[in-house]
Amino acid sequence: MASTTSSNRATFSAYLATPVMSIIGNVIASLIFIYVLDDPSPVPVFGVFTLFNVINMTLFALLPKKKKPIVRHVNMVLFTLVLVVLFGTLGRVNLQIEGLFFLTAAGVFGAATTHFLMAKIIGPILFGRNWCGWACWTVMLLDFLPWKKSAGWQDGGWKNARYIHFAFSLTAVLGLALGLNYIPHNPAQHPEEPGTVAELAWFLGGVGIYYLAGVILAARMKDNRAFCKYLCPIAVFLKAGASVTLLRIKGDKSRCDSCNTCVTECLMDIDIPSYVLKGERIKSTECIMCMQCIAACPNGALKAGVGVDVVSREKWRLRESDNHS
Ligand code: SF4
Ligand code: SF4
Numbered sequence: 596m597a598s599t600t601s602s603n604r605a606t607f608s609a610y611l612a613t614p615v616m617s618i619i620g621n622v623i624a625s626l627i628f629i630y631v632l633d634d635p636s637p638v639p640v641f642g643v644f645t646l647f648n649v650i651n652m653t654l655f656a657l658l659p660k661k662k663k664p665i666v667r668h669v670n671m672v673l674f675t676l677v678l679v680v681l682f683g684t685l686g687r688v689n690l691q692i693e694g695l696f697f698l699t700a701a702g703v704f705g706a707a708t709t710h711f712l713m714a715k716i717i718g719p720i721l722f723g724r725n726w727c728g729w730a731c732w733t734v735m736l737l738d739f740l741p742w743k744k745s746a747g748w749q750d751g752g753w754k755n756a757r758y759i760h761f762a763f764s765l766t767a768v769l770g771l772a773l774g775l776n777y778i779p780h781n782p783a784q785h786p787e788e789p790g791t792v793a794e795l796a797w798f799l800g801g802v803g804i805y806y807l808a809g810v811i812l813a814a815r816m817k818d819n820r821a822f823c824k825y826l827c828p829i830a831v832f833l834k835a836g837a838s839v840t841l842l843r844i845k846g847d848k849s850r851c852d853s854c855n856t857c858v859t860e861c862l863m864d865i866d867i868p869s870y871v872l873k874g875e876r877i878k879s880t881e882c883i884m885c886m887q888c889i890a891a892c893p894n895g896a897l898k899a900g901v902g903v904d905v906v907s908r909e910k911w912r913l914r915e916s917d918n919h920s
């Protein structure tokens with residue numbers, strides 16, 4: 596059994612695969628935009644986001660455990676300033692999921708399409724749910740709430756709520772776009788104009804509804820990440836990429852003594868040791884690559900790493916009242 600002195604904690608290199616995969620993802624996306632799509636306009640934005648990630652993920656690796664969540668939060672604030680304030684509000688671009696659905700219904704490739712492909716649909720195949728751990732503007736706010744340690748997953752029908760939310764958003768947008776010919780702003784028809792006031796209202800309304808629902812759910816479940824676990828429709832996309840992602844947390848079972856420290860630190864209540872002890876990577880589509888578990892493990896048994904595998908069965912920590920196993 597591994598000893599538990601602080602010298603056994605993860606070293607700097609245990610965190611490195613995460614910023615490296617962020618760089619690789621952004622370089623690939625930039626090359627595709629320059630050489631395949633013949634549109635280099637998003638490349639500077641990819642560069643800025645890569646810089647945010649690399650600086651803050653490196654600081655995360657270097658700083659003491661207590662200070663690590665601060666830099667992750669700073670990263671989220673920076674992404675929020677660029678995406679919500681600069682693009683969404685001042686630029687009147689609806690980067691919420693309904694913005695993507697409206698563009699798709701209109702047969703247009705716009706900023707929301709780029710954002711979703713990069714952060715939430717294709718990107719997660721390379722770097723998992725980095726978006727959820729390091730960039731999301733919804734949890735940028737929700738992570739300030741007081742319920743930082745949850746009691747575990749609520750079993751039962753709650754787990755279907757995000758699929759219902761996804762279907763509702765998609766159906767509503769398709770009904771408006773295809774049934775009533777309503778599109779808040781079609782950049783293909785008016786490329787020279789900024790987004791309309793209606794586009795802005797859709798964006799800010801969507802952001803506001805997520806914040807409200809997130810706060811209510813967090814208070815009810817006593818869990819800051821309840822919106823992520825049960826209600827966020829974007830997780831439907833993210834989980835698909837995360838089921839085959841190259842980047843995951845890896846464990847060394849010879850160092851793991853089943854102390855469960857990592858589980859109590861995991862924002863998504865993943866049963867980490869049950870993967871580690873089977874010699875598997877943390878093959879959960881709920882992992883947000885926050886790397887809190889790497890920092891928490893007293894035996895240095897965890898690190899971020901690249902590999903190939905597919906999710907088979909999710910292993911979560913359930914609430915005591917729901918845990919019948
Ligand atoms: S699950 Fe949704 S709300 Fe939660 S971090 Fe991911 S995108 Fe944001
Ligand atoms: S297993 Fe949990 S703590 Fe570790 S990176 Fe994934 S979400 Fe974060």
Ligand code: SF4
Nearest residue numbers: 851852854855857892
């Ligand atoms: S991987 Fe988790 S359960 Fe295993 S030693 Fe590290 S903290 Fe403890």
